[in-house]
Amino acid sequence: MMMTLRALAFCAVALTAPLAAADEPRGTGALGIVIERTAGSVLIVDTVNRAVTGRVTGLGDLSHASAVFSPDGRYAYVFGRDGGLTKVDLLAGAIAKRTIQAGNAIGGAISDDGTLVAVSNYEPGGVRVFDAATLAPLADIAAIGANGKTSKTVGLVDLPGRRFAYALYDADEIWIADFSGGDAPKITKLTGIGRLPYDGNVTPDGRHYLVGLFGEDGVVHVDLWKQPLQARRILDNYGRGEERLPVYKMPHFEGWASAGDVMLIPAVGRHELIAVDRRSFREVGRIATSGQPIFAVARPDGRHAWVNFATPHNNMIDVVDTTTLSVVHRFAAGPAVLHMEFTPRGHEVWVSVRDANRVQVYDTSSFARKAELEAQHPSGIFFTARAGRIGQ
Numbered sequence: 001m002m003m004t005l006r007a008l009a010f011c012a013v014a015l016t017a018p019l020a021a022a023d024e025p026r027g028t029g030a031l032g033i034v035i036e037r038t039a040g041s042v043l044i045v046d047t048v049n050r051a052v053t054g055r056v057t058g059l060g061d062l063s064h065a066s067a068v069f070s071p072d073g074r075y076a077y078v079f080g081r082d083g084g085l086t087k088v089d090l091l092a093g094a095i096a097k098r099t100i101q102a103g104n105a106i107g108g109a110i111s112d113d114g115t116l117v118a119v120s121n122y123e124p125g126g127v128r129v130f131d132a133a134t135l136a137p138l139a140d141i142a143a144i145g146a147n148g149k150t151s152k153t154v155g156l157v158d159l160p161g162r163r164f165a166y167a168l169y170d171a172d173e174i175w176i177a178d179f180s181g182g183d184a185p186k187i188t189k190l191t192g193i194g195r196l197p198y199d200g201n202v203t204p205d206g207r208h209y210l211v212g213l214f215g216e217d218g219v220v221h222v223d224l225w226k227q228p229l230q231a232r233r234i235l236d237n238y239g240r241g242e243e244r245l246p247v248y249k250m251p252h253f254e255g256w257a258s259a260g261d262v263m264l265i266p267a268v269g270r271h272e273l274i275a276v277d278r279r280s281f282r283e284v285g286r287i288a289t290s291g292q293p294i295f296a297v298a299r300p301d302g303r304h305a306w307v308n309f310a311t312p313h314n315n316m317i318d319v320v321d322t323t324t325l326s327v328v329h330r331f332a333a334g335p336a337v338l339h340m341e342f343t344p345r346g347h348e349v350w351v352s353v354r355d356a357n358r359v360q361v362y363d364t365s366s367f368a369r370k371a372e373l374e375a376q377h378p379s380g381i382f383f384t385a386r387a388g389r390i391g392q
Contacts, residue, residue: 028073032383054093073384120156145171155200167197259302266293344385352378
């Protein structure tokens with residue numbers, strides 16, 4: 001009986017809700033999207049009412065999709081694995097613009113002034129930059145490293161001053177593309193940074209760009225406030241000579257937690273997070289986790305970080321206290337937890353559970369599950385609160 005009542009309670013959550021009428025003003029602060037990876041669609045969601053307000057189809061291959069938002073939160077720019085760049089109007093519930101800009105893409109970023117959208121590509125490599133209003137192409141930056149190789153690009157983030165940072169996976173380099181002088185960028189290249197940089201992220205203040213290395217134990221740090229720019233190694237040999245474990249899924253640096261005085265960085269192939277002091281960039285602790293971490297996402301106030309994992313532990317979530325560097329709550333959320341996104345002030349977290357075809361909403365204080373929304377193999381969840389963040 002209790003199970004039945006509980007199921008009924010979840011069913012009571014609205015799965016569809018009408019968008020505002022064309023003549024009815026509506027803000028975008030409570031909106032977001034959920035990627036439906038196999039259907040090539042996105043759900044538009046309302047975080048206040050915990051409701052789906054619409055579904056937008058025709059976005060192509062979303063098997064590894066991400067999104068950023070225009071400064072006003074009205075438009076989501078969705079980056080598809082098939083090279084598709086789609087501008088979605090959240091208020092109209094429709095595609096505003098779409099272009100196939102490459103053969104295989106891995107993500108993107110929007111400039112701090114909201115005028116440029118950059119896309120990171122595997123095939124043909126490099127970064128392509130578009131006008132955010134029209135999606136007209138503005139720049140095509142080939143990624144040919146000092147070793148002569150044309151490289152996949154990864155870890156693309158926006159930086160203050162109409163700049164972008166990214167890494168060249170096949171060339172072991174970090175590039176900074178500066179568009180402050182117009183649509184022809186000035187490129188700064190940092191070479192020989194370490195083997196196979198696989199992802200990157202920037203701290204919330206826009207100062208520190210960090211890149212993880214897959215080819216060796218280590219992380220690369222660039223202090224963007226110091227000139228000339230230099231790439232220095234941190235966390236060298238964090239495996240300490242131990243036998244490397246098989247890597248079931250690459251961790252995502254774009255999902256590491258920066259909270260207070262520490263950053264929590266997933267260690268490649270290891271069942272632990274590495275805690276790094278944000279001032280010295282030295283290791284200050286390790287946290288044993290349920291599996292190989294993929295995302296470690298900080299609650300907006302920084303007190304907790306929620307962590308999900310690669311197979312075979314991808315049903316689990318760990319909640320880490322960032323002051324004690326310990327797991328304070330651990331639970332099985334369901335088959336194939338792929339992504340977590342906090343509401344703007346962090347009172348709730350939305351969790352995509354791909355193989356259960358649902359998004360679950362949890363209270364971040366009590367850890368109680370408050371709602372479920374139906375979704376077709378959901379993966380990434382992105383809320384418009386990201387529009388005001390560096391490295392959204």
